[in-house]
Amino acid sequence: MRRRLKSSIVVLTVLSAMLVACGGALPLPGGKTVTISMIYGSEKEAWLVPLIEAFNAEKNETEGGATIVVEATPMGSIVSGDGIVDGTLQPTVWSPASSAYVPVANMNWRQKHGEDLVLGTPNDLVLSPVVVAMWRPMAEALGWPEKPLGWADIAEMATSEEGWAAYGYPEWGAFKFGHTHPDFSNSGIIAVIAEAYAAVGKQRDLTLSDLEDPTLRSFMTDVESSIIHYGESTGFFANRMFERGPSYLSAAVMYENLIAAQEAKRLSGESDQPPVVAIYPKEGTPWSNHPYIILNAPWVTEEQREAAEIFEGFLLAEPQQRKSVEYGFRPADPSLALGPPLDRRHGVDPNEPQTILEVPPAEVIVGVQELWRAEVKKPVDVVVVLDISGSMEGKKISSARSSLVDFIDLMDDRDRLEVILFNDEMITLTDLSPLGEKRQDVRNRVSGVVERGDTKLYSAVELAYRELEEKGNPDHIRAIVALTDGQDTASTITLPELVNRIESQSESGDATKIFTIAFGRAADRDVMRRIAEITGGKQYDSDPETIGEIYAEIATFF
Amino acid sequence: MSSTPRLNWVLLLVYGSATIGVLVAAFISPAFRAIAYAPLRDLLVPPPQPIVVDVLYSTEKAAWIEEAVDRFQTSGIRVDGRPIELALSKSGSREMVLAVLDGEAEPDLISPASMLQISLLEDLSAARTDAFDGPVVDRKDVETCRPVLNTPVVLVAWKNRADVLWGDRPNGELWLRLHEAVTEEAWDVYGHPEWGFIKFGQTNPLKSNSGFQTFLLMTYNYAGKSGGLSNDDILDSDFQRWYREFGRNVTKFGDSTGTFMEEIVAYGPSRYDVVAVYEATAIEHIDNAVARYGSQYGGLRVVYPPVTSLSDHPFCVLQADWVAAEEAQAAQVFLDYLTSREIQQLALRHGFRPVDDTIPLSEAGSPFPRYEANGVRLDLPDQVEVPPGNVLNTMLEFWARNVQP
Numbered sequence: 001m002r003r004r005l006k007s008s009i010v011v012l013t014v015l016s017a018m019l020v021a022c023g024g025a026l027p028l029p030g031g032k033t034v035t036i037s038m039i040y041g042s043e044k045e046a047w048l049v050p051l052i053e054a055f056n057a058e059k060n061e062t063e064g065g066a067t068i069v070v071e072a073t074p075m076g077s078i079v080s081g082d083g084i085v086d087g088t089l090q091p092t093v094w095s096p097a098s099s100a101y102v103p104v105a106n107m108n109w110r111q112k113h114g115e116d117l118v119l120g121t122p123n124d125l126v127l128s129p130v131v132v133a134m135w136r137p138m139a140e141a142l143g144w145p146e147k148p149l150g151w152a153d154i155a156e157m158a159t160s161e162e163g164w165a166a167y168g169y170p171e172w173g174a175f176k177f178g179h180t181h182p183d184f185s186n187s188g189i190i191a192v193i194a195e196a197y198a199a200v201g202k203q204r205d206l207t208l209s210d211l212e213d214p215t216l217r218s219f220m221t222d223v224e225s226s227i228i229h230y231g232e233s234t235g236f237f238a239n240r241m242f243e244r245g246p247s248y249l250s251a252a253v254m255y256e257n258l259i260a261a262q263e264a265k266r267l268s269g270e271s272d273q274p275p276v277v278a279i280y281p282k283e284g285t286p287w288s289n290h291p292y293i294i295l296n297a298p299w300v301t302e303e304q305r306e307a308a309e310i311f312e313g314f315l316l317a318e319p320q321q322r323k324s325v326e327y328g329f330r331p332a333d334p335s336l337a338l339g340p341p342l343d344r345r346h347g348v349d350p351n352e353p354q355t356i357l358e359v360p361p362a363e364v365i366v367g368v369q370e371l372w373r374a375e376v377k378k379p380v381d382v383v384v385v386l387d388i389s390g391s392m393e394g395k396k397i398s399s400a401r402s403s404l405v406d407f408i409d410l411m412d413d414r415d416r417l418e419v420i421l422f423n424d425e426m427i428t429l430t431d432l433s434p435l436g437e438k439r440q441d442v443r444n445r446v447s448g449v450v451e452r453g454d455t456k457l458y459s460a461v462e463l464a465y466r467e468l469e470e471k472g473n474p475d476h477i478r479a480i481v482a483l484t485d486g487q488d489t490a491s492t493i494t495l496p497e498l499v500n501r502i503e504s505q506s507e508s509g510d511a512t513k514i515f516t517i518a519f520g521r522a523a524d525r526d527v528m529r530r531i532a533e534i535t536g537g538k539q540y541d542s543d544p545e546t547i548g549e550i551y552a553e554i555a556t557f558f
Numbered sequence: 559m560s561s562t563p564r565l566n567w568v569l570l571l572v573y574g575s576a577t578i579g580v581l582v583a584a585f586i587s588p589a590f591r592a593i594a595y596a597p598l599r600d601l602l603v604p605p606p607q608p609i610v611v612d613v614l615y616s617t618e619k620a621a622w623i624e625e626a627v628d629r630f631q632t633s634g635i636r637v638d639g640r641p642i643e644l645a646l647s648k649s650g651s652r653e654m655v656l657a658v659l660d661g662e663a664e665p666d667l668i669s670p671a672s673m674l675q676i677s678l679l680e681d682l683s684a685a686r687t688d689a690f691d692g693p694v695v696d697r698k699d700v701e702t703c704r705p706v707l708n709t710p711v712v713l714v715a716w717k718n719r720a721d722v723l724w725g726d727r728p729n730g731e732l733w734l735r736l737h738e739a740v741t742e743e744a745w746d747v748y749g750h751p752e753w754g755f756i757k758f759g760q761t762n763p764l765k766s767n768s769g770f771q772t773f774l775l776m777t778y779n780y781a782g783k784s785g786g787l788s789n790d791d792i793l794d795s796d797f798q799r800w801y802r803e804f805g806r807n808v809t810k811f812g813d814s815t816g817t818f819m820e821e822i823v824a825y826g827p828s829r830y831d832v833v834a835v836y837e838a839t840a841i842e843h844i845d846n847a848v849a850r851y852g853s854q855y856g857g858l859r860v861v862y863p864p865v866t867s868l869s870d871h872p873f874c875v876l877q878a879d880w881v882a883a884e885e886a887q888a889a890q891v892f893l894d895y896l897t898s899r900e901i902q903q904l905a906l907r908h909g910f911r912p913v914d915d916t917i918p919l920s921e922a923g924s925p926f927p928r929y930e931a932n933g934v935r936l937d938l939p940d941q942v943e944v945p946p947g948n949v950l951n952t953m954l955e956f957w958a959r960n961v962q963p
Contacts (some may be wrong), residue, residue: 121813127824287825288828334821351855358755402763
């Protein structure tokens, strides 16, 4: 993952937040207002959003008589921390999923500003331990709940050749594991740190020299090889697991509250998946503590600070704290009792965890991130399928070309890329091979693509699919990214044939994922959604303005 | 005939002057002021300006002092007919000492958590001849500077873990066992690998009083005495090695005592097994632990060191050029009010031990008897002697150089 991906996501998220804000709570003319912006970890969205609406409706005032307006944007905790440090994000309040990344943000901020970005010890809003979510039958097959399971057990499962067959369930196939992208999301970096701890058998004091250990490196690489794909946010990842079921993903790193919420859905009949349980790793696990941080940054005014403190008081007041339990959180207010859905019936155990896995110091966290990017991360084999039919002329083809070049820049040298261009014929611009050796050549050739002819979408996707089946490395994440602006007009196969072909292979989480981009209004969105969703991929609507953002989001999957 | 009107004029003048004199006297008299028609009264004689007393106090006693101030303000107590207005601000104990020394705060009445800080303030301000005419407090003058509440340092642990560590009865080896446990690193030595490493939290002695007291108790314990701590005891290299080893393994040196107590309850035993806090802080949270986890972990257990150190919450009137005579007088009146029986009983209900020893800890409304099963004691262990300022300074310097994370 390269820095550019992060900054482009940050910029685009801010733009969309501004658009939302413009349509939302604009102050009435005449009254004095003070607006505070807040960037927060998406896992607490369900609890937080109604509270912000209620707070804004109360028209709370500062001592100077200004009405306080709160505007909030959910974002991955790591990418938001980096965005604040480089100044592309300038919120008043930052509330990441946990304090884990705060020392890194402080370290980087100090280099520029000579002081800390986060002063003192901010208050926690709500608490939830980091856990491994696993389908209950699978957890039971591993001996849960009698046998305590840990990060090392998960790692062992992830690296086992036999998968579930070793436990008497060959029908479940391989152990399919998932966590979010450690450059974007708190639970992603926590998962990778936990792998490192498990590799050296420690529970605290992970050091930079531990990271040099070749056994640690090969251990982490093995664990990561069972990853089906990464993702931008923990909330999205949880939804993906709970929508698609056990054949897609066996287990994923997330927060206790997301499991309690899913089980509440299942028990009320909203979800027909099997039960899911929280495994509290026996070696210990870090907490997600949702600190409320009023930033020590030059863009935060005294009035905003005062307003932010008033909003903090509101969130920490008893009714709001009590409300958090309904969403599966443990309130930060120690005087409040825990209650449903925080109970065994909902797959979670309020008497766990028994101990913590210590979050290492800033330089070690950065070391883990770097190690992950350079060596440990699961590589991707991606086939990009690009429509170059006549209707793509003008701004469309130029934006498609330049954003594809940006997308290529986001990929690592170890990743393998193939590009197929299609109109009424199909041209393989570059074969599936490591990007490192051909990056500049591919960039040049993509930049020179011109449009003409008909649209042979199904045949092109089918070809890409076949290419990955034949040449793709099963140890890599495999994905197709297909962009078209129109309807299929010239394929030699029909849509049902294509769907059949993909469907037979796509049950499993480690099968090829297809991401489809409907470019402009003429594109056949229903067809593209169908193709994407049967693989566990995603369909996007796009245009020349947003295509960069879409490519950047797709890149967070790998 | 002609003299009669003349006499009337004289009489009128005499009576008139007398009437005005009585009226003016009446308006000035407090008894009259209280019942007079307010706008007329204020028009004729402006009300006396209140005497503003700046009170800087340590955060642990906030709940009690706020209630005490509310009662004081409605009591109608005055100095020379002038009402007293109390301007409260709170901070950490050590912070407030530094703020006064640096000239950032100019309170009339100061109340850190312990006489230790008063001792430091007295010695350091005496040494700062450039800024002060002499020491700004006099801890020997019990009239203007005296303890108001007592609360000892205790260890709070989850009962199941305290039982493993100390058995039924913690004894004189309490600190040695804690040192051993913390430096052993893991509960598996005690047969409980599932509890992970041993997590102990205390506040940073440079920032907070409870952390300093904990450090002091361990230092005394190592030296095998409870009084007469000297610089030699701290400079002893075996002691320094012993304490550094402990410091390296402390899970966290925090800023605030209250935060530790909140976290041990909010996070359960995963975050901290044992924390060093004040008895009053512990009492405040015992019920919360039960509400949160029921009988799981056996609730919280309060463990008293064999010899302890009291936070005696002194209130001291400052002797500095920014304290006017009437402010000193008003501060003294408030200090006397805080040691009145009513406000001392109020302190007991907040989990503090009153300095008024005629108030039994077992009296109605006291939380002490209620928590005896959690280890809360009605009697009080002996206390270590407060060392002189220069020894305290040596301790702080050692800590800052060798242990500070």
